[in-house]
Amino acid sequence: MTGKRPLLAGAAAVCGVLLVAPSASAEVEPGGWTSQSPSFSVQERGCGQVDNLTFKLTCSTASGDQRAERRYATYTGGTRQFEGYFKITSMGGTRISLKQTFRDAPDAGPYFMLAVERGGRLYAVHGGATVASGATVGTTVRVNTVHQVGSSHRTYINGSLKHRYDSPGGSYYDKFGAYRTSSGNGPATVAWSNIKFWRK
Template sequence: MRLARPLMTASAAICGLVLLAPPAAAEVEPGGWNPIVPVPTPSLQERGCGMITGNVFELTCSTASGDQRAEYRYPTYTDVTRQFEGRFRVESMGGTRISLKQTFRDGTGAGAYYMLAVENGGRLYSVHGGTTLGYEGTVGATVRVNTVHEVGVSHRTYINGSRVLAADVPSTSGSYYDKLGAYRTSSGNGPVKVTWGGVKMWQK
């Protein structure tokens, strides 16, 4: 098991960001947002056959059990409204049912709260409940994801700027954090290679 370690060199991260460098885009649900600049530095989580190179996240095995993950874990936020934006591209996928973006509870009741995942073929879905959110996650397609977490009220998801109502989930007060990368769900397996870039955050 490889434990979380500090973020890789700035040059390695920039290489990944350039790969998915987005045009200028405003936050969703505009009004009253304060940009978080710079974006907080994440810690890296590599477990099982998970491997991170800059902003490229891979599961190199087809193992359908155990903890297989390659993820960025961003710092905790508490009782605020937080918006996340990022762009992912599935570069290759020999497996299926891989979580790409997560919102986790921290502290009391810690654990996965919201998970956006992709199946082989491009179907995006919510892990909790299995609801289909779209079919934009095909190999080679760049997908913009925004999540708006109004802590204590609800968590909302936007795909390519459009709100996916089926992804709205209620929220309790407390502490949470964002994660992105490639994570084997309980019913999934690799291999998979995903690039993330263009990460932005706002708060109000």
């Protein structure tokens, strides 16, 4: 009887390791991903306010730089996946950018911007294509972007592929929060949660 105890204890220890091991399983396009925790900086400009993962534009100004965002570290090459959930808790304005993939130097500038209109239409800022509907006040929406640098950038809403761009090579970074587009205005409050990053 005593000879069996170490075996049982060892099995319990192995089970414990399996239960607590971190998972790199991504929600979309599974297989071969490695979890990441990139650094970020907080950007507050104009009437933008950031409180952890709550992003507010407190004014209705339709000009100037009005933003409340997190800007993540630059990446170059490979395939990157972002995942996050957002819930618009108030929307007095319209045409607010929620998630962005930006090009970094030497070709710095916006590459893909996912924005929302009052009423819940999600759209690509450049080109204006509708990405999805239903992003109304109080509704939680999951966003995944999969960026294969030098090939394509794919956007999933609630697990379904909704938009695809060709992608040149270069350096990029992710941003999310609440940002007034050139044709938009606040006020707006957006709460983000469950932010994850992977690469392969």
